[in-house]
Amino acid sequence: MHVDAMTAPQPLGRMGDIARRTQASGFSGLLFTETGRTAYLNAAVASQAAPGLELSTGVAVAFPRSPFVTAANAWELQEATNGRFRLGLGTQVRTHVVRRYGTTFDHPGPRLRDYALAVKACFSAFRTGQLDHHGEFYDLDFITPQWSPGPIDAPDPKVDVAAVNPWMLRMAGEVADGVHVHPLGEPGYLARHVLPNLAEGAAKSDRSPSDVAVIVPVMTIVGDTEDERRTERELARASISFYASTPNYSFILDEAGFEGTTARIREKQKRGDFKGMASEITDKHLAVFATESTWDGLEDALVDKYAGIATRIVLYNALADLDRLERYGAVAQRISSRCATR
Template structure:
């Protein structure tokens, strides 16, 4: 099981040093989310500063970029990393896509399926000079040598998608190379939904479920003193309340025995009560959805919890405190060397 560190994109002048430190600490890779800064540019800088580090977008927003633009960026990053790049894509939510990016969001699941197929068609076109994709949303059949990146000495990039509900998970198993599990994806949810639905989708396309990577972000509460762990616990509580406010994720709480959690969080959110939002996440929520441990026990705790379920785990808050990067890196090294 590989262990990556998660980070939001940083100023380009700073990301090279951070990537080099992440690699030296012992992490397998670095995963870039996408917020106000682009994941692709950060990955490009990191590829030059830490050439042995696996890099991935986790996840980049798909629909505002054409499949060809996304494929071209991924292709160059795959070349720059000597085959160590994974393209992670997601739909985002309607409000962001329509009102912030200004593009269409109708039928996001089927649209993303066609998008993944179109991206892979572009990869083939870069090698063969022939672009031929005709789907429900994207028609692409024109490429000339000067508009093609051309072949590279690396395999095609793996294409992963963010998926939560059963339909999306089956779709991922059918057309993608990996699934980014939601940060609220505790082992029970992964066992009930992620694993069987990926397997069903993979069977539909004549593949094995083992062909599809399961990439799981994990929130950790780690420290050798009560004070250290108490501080971490409150940060995790706030993060969980943010993710738990989305209606599409309510069933994850409900099935884990915490019915109505999303509704209670949203009530506080609508009132602008952010402290109240966090207060809806009890210590019982945290015990089930996060991993708490001493530093010495963290590697064993993560392997015990995710070793049979995940291809890669992504430490959600490993880079949040600069003083703890090397300690988390040592945990990563201990896990990935097993």
């Protein structure tokens, strides 16, 4: 089990220092979400600043970019990292894709499946000069040497997809190299939905479930004093309430014993009551959807919770306070070393 740090993309002038500090602290890799800044440019800067650090997008929004453009970005990053880049793709939600990006969102699950296969077809074309993908949504069959980056001395990038519901998880198991679990992905949800559906999908492609990486973001509440942990709890409450406001994710909370949480949060969200949204996340929610510990206990808490389930865990808030980064990194390094010997 590898341990990565998560970051939202930063101004490019800052990213080199962040990448170097992340690597020096002991993390296996750095995962870039995509918000107002692009994940790919940040990953490019990090690849040059911290050679050897594993980089991934987690996740980049797929549909606003053609599969060929995405494949070319991933190909260059794979070359720049000497084979240490993973391409993580997601659908986002309809409002963002249609009203912010101005592109199509119809049939997002099947479209993402075809998109991932189209990206892999482009990787093959970069090596062979032959592009031949004809799917339900994407037809790609033209490439010339001038418009191809050409072969690289590294394997094709791994292609991971974000998935929440059972159909998407089965699709990830069938066609992707890994799955990005949602930040609300507590161990019960992993056991009930993620692992069995990935296995079912993998079987369709005659693969072992172990061929599909399970990438799990982890919210932590860490401190050696009650005051430290109290501050961390409030930050976690706000993050969980944000994710819990999305109706498509409500079943995760319902099945964990928190029925009605999403509806109550959405009522307050409509009024702009963000403090009220966070107040709906109780300490019982935190106990399920976050990991609370002292610094000395964090390693055991994370290993006990995720070893044997997750291929990679991604510490959601390790970079929120750079003064704590080295402490998180030391824990990450011990976990990676410990799990490697199992």
